[in-house]
Amino acid sequence: MPEFFKVITPQQVFDALAGFSRLTFEQINLEHALGRVLGLDVVSGDDLPPQARSTMDGYAVRAADTFGASDAIPALLTTVGRIAMGTLPDMIIAPGQAAEIPTGGFLPEGADAVVMVEYTNHLADGEIEVTRPVTKGDNVLDRAADVTLGETVLRAGMRLRPQDAGMLAGLGVTEVTVFKKPRVAIISTGDEIIPATQRPSPGQIRDINSHAIRALVETVGALPIPYGIVRDEPDTLRSALLSALDMADVVVVSGGSSVGERDHIVAVVSGFPQAEVYAHGVAISPGKPTLLAKVNDKPVFGLPGHPVSATVVAQVFLLPCLKHLEGEKLTREPAGQRVSAVLATSVHSPHGREEYIRVKLEQEQDRLLARPVFGKSGMMSTLVKADGFFVVPIHTEGVADGETVDVYLF
Amino acid sequence: MPEFFKVITPQQVFDALAGFSRLTFEQINLEHALGRVLGLDVVSGDDLPPQARSTMDGYAVRAADTFGASDAIPALLTTVGRIAMGTLPDMIIAPGQAAEIPTGGFLPEGADAVVMVEYTNHLADGEIEVTRPVTKGDNVLDRAADVTLGETVLRAGMRLRPQDAGMLAGLGVTEVTVFKKPRVAIISTGDEIIPATQRPSPGQIRDINSHAIRALVETVGALPIPYGIVRDEPDTLRSALLSALDMADVVVVSGGSSVGERDHIVAVVSGFPQAEVYAHGVAISPGKPTLLAKVNDKPVFGLPGHPVSATVVAQVFLLPCLKHLEGEKLTREPAGQRVSAVLATSVHSPHGREEYIRVKLEQEQDRLLARPVFGKSGMMSTLVKADGFFVVPIHTEGVADGETVDVYLF
Numbered sequence: 001m002p003e004f005f006k007v008i009t010p011q012q013v014f015d016a017l018a019g020f021s022r023l024t025f026e027q028i029n030l031e032h033a034l035g036r037v038l039g040l041d042v043v044s045g046d047d048l049p050p051q052a053r054s055t056m057d058g059y060a061v062r063a064a065d066t067f068g069a070s071d072a073i074p075a076l077l078t079t080v081g082r083i084a085m086g087t088l089p090d091m092i093i094a095p096g097q098a099a100e101i102p103t104g105g106f107l108p109e110g111a112d113a114v115v116m117v118e119y120t121n122h123l124a125d126g127e128i129e130v131t132r133p134v135t136k137g138d139n140v141l142d143r144a145a146d147v148t149l150g151e152t153v154l155r156a157g158m159r160l161r162p163q164d165a166g167m168l169a170g171l172g173v174t175e176v177t178v179f180k181k182p183r184v185a186i187i188s189t190g191d192e193i194i195p196a197t198q199r200p201s202p203g204q205i206r207d208i209n210s211h212a213i214r215a216l217v218e219t220v221g222a223l224p225i226p227y228g229i230v231r232d233e234p235d236t237l238r239s240a241l242l243s244a245l246d247m248a249d250v251v252v253v254s255g256g257s258s259v260g261e262r263d264h265i266v267a268v269v270s271g272f273p274q275a276e277v278y279a280h281g282v283a284i285s286p287g288k289p290t291l292l293a294k295v296n297d298k299p300v301f302g303l304p305g306h307p308v309s310a311t312v313v314a315q316v317f318l319l320p321c322l323k324h325l326e327g328e329k330l331t332r333e334p335a336g337q338r339v340s341a342v343l344a345t346s347v348h349s350p351h352g353r354e355e356y357i358r359v360k361l362e363q364e365q366d367r368l369l370a371r372p373v374f375g376k377s378g379m380m381s382t383l384v385k386a387d388g389f390f391v392v393p394i395h396t397e398g399v400a401d402g403e404t405v406d407v408y409l410f
Numbered sequence: 411m412p413e414f415f416k417v418i419t420p421q422q423v424f425d426a427l428a429g430f431s432r433l434t435f436e437q438i439n440l441e442h443a444l445g446r447v448l449g450l451d452v453v454s455g456d457d458l459p460p461q462a463r464s465t466m467d468g469y470a471v472r473a474a475d476t477f478g479a480s481d482a483i484p485a486l487l488t489t490v491g492r493i494a495m496g497t498l499p500d501m502i503i504a505p506g507q508a509a510e511i512p513t514g515g516f517l518p519e520g521a522d523a524v525v526m527v528e529y530t531n532h533l534a535d536g537e538i539e540v541t542r543p544v545t546k547g548d549n550v551l552d553r554a555a556d557v558t559l560g561e562t563v564l565r566a567g568m569r570l571r572p573q574d575a576g577m578l579a580g581l582g583v584t585e586v587t588v589f590k591k592p593r594v595a596i597i598s599t600g601d602e603i604i605p606a607t608q609r610p611s612p613g614q615i616r617d618i619n620s621h622a623i624r625a626l627v628e629t630v631g632a633l634p635i636p637y638g639i640v641r642d643e644p645d646t647l648r649s650a651l652l653s654a655l656d657m658a659d660v661v662v663v664s665g666g667s668s669v670g671e672r673d674h675i676v677a678v679v680s681g682f683p684q685a686e687v688y689a690h691g692v693a694i695s696p697g698k699p700t701l702l703a704k705v706n707d708k709p710v711f712g713l714p715g716h717p718v719s720a721t722v723v724a725q726v727f728l729l730p731c732l733k734h735l736e737g738e739k740l741t742r743e744p745a746g747q748r749v750s751a752v753l754a755t756s757v758h759s760p761h762g763r764e765e766y767i768r769v770k771l772e773q774e775q776d777r778l779l780a781r782p783v784f785g786k787s788g789m790m791s792t793l794v795k796a797d798g799f800f801v802v803p804i805h806t807e808g809v810a811d812g813e814t815v816d817v818y819l820f
Contacts, residue, residue, distance in 0.1 A: 055786050169606035
């Protein structure tokens, strides 16, 4: 049985991933913008607000008219109307005058501040008392205070959040230029693997990887293209891969779990014209038998057959790759959020490989404990029981209990 | 201008939300399971693995045959074939015998351990040397080691992650019982508001809230039903609300930003038969003018017109409500991930209201700094520039710089 020919480090994997080109742009409606990555900077074509607006319910005044006002000696002002929403006010506030203004109302000419309604008393029709002074700009959102015409408001390469969608709407950007979603062909191999819909005969196992990888791909907004189970035979594999390379931007093959099957995939991938194989294996655990290649300028991942290994490798390498193709900055940070936690049990890890330790998080008074979930890499239940994982670096032999680790949440 | 009639605390909001019934179940295909909330516990109908499997490439042996084996004095075994994938092996391993086995291969009868290929030497055909001893169970995943028949593997109320989808596939659960997605009607009001597709005339403002709230709703897997902009007039509002209550599980009205408009919404909502108004305002900032009511047993949220306030209130109350309706545990924890950070600048907050301070996160050597993004609540740019927010509790007057705060990420 042959050994791995070319085992590289995780850093070398990322160096290879950085060489793949980003996808091209497409225009989408703002309604579909959530989670998409901006292709171009968004520059405002307007001042927001376009004119000064009130931030309170009250009266638009000239601040100078309220100087020294108090409960004992209120300022007396003449009201000249009420500001309506939806039009610019047509009145002009002269010295000694005020106009009723709702929150969000546009300031009339002459006014430079708003007195909150709480600090006014309504006297006879057309007269109010002001019991607190305001200074120029009080309770007013100045023209362009939010956004200035010509300002770069959102940057290319950012993944759009709800408030960014709101901002785009505010700027009138209802067609958004974003990176295309990567299409990811997902192939399972392995002679023991059957579709999850079928009842396994003795010696057979249901296909887990297609489903776990499909869902992982969805978490970063990419489009899975399920190819199902492909028989572990060179010609069949080759034609499935050819079709996948034609249909998709990225090809992911998981399995086979045996050395012979892995060799088929390596041989088939290497056999494509201008294929470049970066790795037959990666110095990580779980997940060492990971293939990474470039065919037709597209990344091809060969993931281990073990579901736990396949899932971890997909999270650690495939998802950052997809985010890179989608236009985000390539980073070694695994996908998903990160929390700090105190390791509950010491963990040993062989020098020379990066290890991903699954942990369950437990709140213990003020601190968050990370308790390792041990179990062989064939055990999907270890991933289901875990809340995330932390990384033991490649040149470290372990982490002692009580140390703080960064846990990447699933 | 009237004051708020009934201002309640955030805790009272959650007490009211807890009274709403969860949605009913639906059956979906496993392919759509990511992010859905399980309606029923999933109990395994199988042992996984169904029989003992090898976790390594090597030889299936009787452990007793390898006792004392070393490089100097290897154990000599006779090979009786190779385990094929996909069928149960038909050979029986007798004392002194071994069978070649791939990773994932099912153990043949008689064998109780696997020797890794690295610790074997292939001699003449049909003979191997074993240079390290193994004990019973080494490199073997026992029957049911991952999942036991009858075991509850996934619990009702959990939101399904990629590995959970993988587990469901492994168990053959390809139709999944989940809570329905809440349908959320989204209405904007305000006479100054125009669709984002239009060019504002003087005094007009583009509709931000519909888009920000729509996207927020999508982050928890709920289904937005956009109603667009409804004129701020009681009869029009009433008929829009009636239609929304008919079509949706939750109704969200944002605006108007003025007291008069707010009154229309309160009056219309209160006027429905058997309507119960829990709050005309909530002791929070931003977001005090928040209406919460029950009409036809459905939650009706009246959010402030200011986009920042509306977005914050949606994150703090609407999203937990949607997650509750979807079957997750109701928690005061805002939606989204949480990180700990050190506050960079002291923040003062009036006693008697819960305050949400937007912050930008900055990595400074070993620590994460949370730098407040100040700005009036009409400024959407404060939300765009921020990475998250932290909460100043209701009975606290502020947080000093250098203190650690929990930041909820957008």
